[in-house]
Amino acid sequence: MSDDPQTPQPVPGPEARQWAMLCHFAAFLGLVIPFGNLLGPLIVWQIKKDLDPFVDAQGKEALNFQISVALAVMLCFLLMVVVVGFPLLMLVSIAALVLTIIAGIKANEGQAYRYPFAWRLVK
Structure with a gap:
C-alpha cells in the first residue's frame, strides 16, 4: 500500500477488514494475561499477515503501537518513585x-490507521 494520499487505495475485502480489526483489538488480551497486549497483535498478525497487504500493514501498526505503549508503561513505573508516574500511567492507559x-473501528471500515506517537520498530 502506498503512503501517497493522492493514490486511490483498493478497498480491502470484508475478511481482510475483520482480521485487521482483530489485530488492533487483540491488544485487549493484555487485560487478561501479562504482556497480552503484545502477544495478541503479534499472534494475529503472524497468522494472517499473508491474507492481505491491509492485514499485514495494520498488524504491524498495532504491534508497533503496543510496543510503544509497553515502553511508556515501563517508564511510568520507573517514574512512580517521584510520584509523577501515577498520573502518567493513567494518561497512557486511557490514551x-x-x-x-x-484503530479497530477504522480498520473495520477499510481505512488504514496510523497511531500517533508510535515508535515503528517492526517494518
Whole structure:
C-alpha cells in the first residue's frame, strides 16, 4: 500500500477488514494475561499477515503501537518513585484504550490507521 494520499487505495475485502480489526483489538488480551497486549497483535498478525497487504500493514501498526505503549508503561513505573508516574500511567492507559478502539473501528471500515506517537520498530 502506498503512503501517497493522492493514490486511490483498493478497498480491502470484508475478511481482510475483520482480521485487521482483530489485530488492533487483540491488544485487549493484555487485560487478561501479562504482556497480552503484545502477544495478541503479534499472534494475529503472524497468522494472517499473508491474507492481505491491509492485514499485514495494520498488524504491524498495532504491534508497533503496543510496543510503544509497553515502553511508556515501563517508564511510568520507573517514574512512580517521584510520584509523577501515577498520573502518567493513567494518561497512557486511557490514551492506549481510546486509540486502540479508534484503530479497530477504522480498520473495520477499510481505512488504514496510523497511531500517533508510535515508535515503528517492526517494518
